[in-house]
Amino acid sequence: MASGQTQPALHLSQVERRYPQGDTFLEVLRGAELAIWPGEIVALIAPSGTGKSTLLHVAGLLEKPDGGEVYVGGKPTSHMNDQERTRIRREELGFVYQFHHLLPELSALENVVIPQLIRGLSKPEAEDRASQLLTFLGLGKRLKHRPGELSGGEQQRVAIARAVANAPRLLLADEPTGNLDPHTSDRVFQTLVAIVRASRLAALIATHNMDLAARMDRRVTIRDGLIVQLP
Numbered sequence: 001m002a003s004g005q006t007q008p009a010l011h012l013s014q015v016e017r018r019y020p021q022g023d024t025f026l027e028v029l030r031g032a033e034l035a036i037w038p039g040e041i042v043a044l045i046a047p048s049g050t051g052k053s054t055l056l057h058v059a060g061l062l063e064k065p066d067g068g069e070v071y072v073g074g075k076p077t078s079h080m081n082d083q084e085r086t087r088i089r090r091e092e093l094g095f096v097y098q099f100h101h102l103l104p105e106l107s108a109l110e111n112v113v114i115p116q117l118i119r120g121l122s123k124p125e126a127e128d129r130a131s132q133l134l135t136f137l138g139l140g141k142r143l144k145h146r147p148g149e150l151s152g153g154e155q156q157r158v159a160i161a162r163a164v165a166n167a168p169r170l171l172l173a174d175e176p177t178g179n180l181d182p183h184t185s186d187r188v189f190q191t192l193v194a195i196v197r198a199s200r201l202a203a204l205i206a207t208h209n210m211d212l213a214a215r216m217d218r219r220v221t222i223r224d225g226l227i228v229q230l231p
């Protein structure tokens with residue numbers, strides 16, 4: 001447990017998720033248990049088809065579990081309506097995907113400003129924070145560039161800035177460096193770790209890259225619908 005913190009950023013408690021399959025169900029999660037504390041970076045290393053996306057969707061409040069509970073910052077979420085879940089996603093969770101989904105018509109700065117405006121910050125406040133974040137990620141000279149004018153690694157760093165712009169308590173990332181060459185992947189990963197550490201975020205990062213996984217605090221996998229700690 002991180003000192004001084006009484007609640008995990010994310011706690012999946014006995015989470016079950018099943019999909020209809022013919023006359024029966026495919027049990028993808030069968031009582032998955034995982035707690036991630038503030039400041040902790042956990043690697044999710046799951047072979048294809050074992051439930052990685054399902055787990056990230058449930059943790060990201062995009063899908064409801066069929067059993068168990070998902071706590072975000074100690075708050076149970078399964079009773080929440082769609083509006084409340086959307087608010088938690090917007091204010092307490094950040095998402096980074098393999099393909100960054102930046103808005104192509106907007107500059108790097110604007111892409112990071114938008115989620116903060118939606119959150120209710122004023123434009124000057126949002127621009128200030130976006131500019132600080134992008135500068136921290138080494139993009140201080142690229143603020144006005146559109147995604148198409150940035151390299152893959154730069155685009156992915158903008159996506160990271162966008163994901164943490166609202167100071168979420170938990171970052172969920174799915175192969176955040178998956179489409180980058182090894183050198184760029186390494187740099188982007190370093191910036192991701194730096195920002196998670198600097199903001200004392202918690203992070204769950206799905207990856208097949210064992211070198212990156214080895215540099216995180218803990219590694220877990222999904223086996224027979226359960227979360228298993230790896231060495």
Ligand SMILES: Nc1ncnc2c1ncn2[C@@H]1O[C@H](COP(=O)(O)OP(=O)(O)OP(=O)(O)O)[C@@H](O)[C@H]1O
Nearest residue numbers: 019020026028046047048049050051052053054055
């Ligand atoms: N909506 C759905 N309806 C039925 N079956 C589903 C649904 N979503 C996922 N599945 C099945 O559940 C299992 C886990 O799916 P999931 O997408 O979580 O896998 P994954 O580990 O993310 O795989 P990959 O890394 O290949 O994307 C798979 O066998 C998949 O076919």
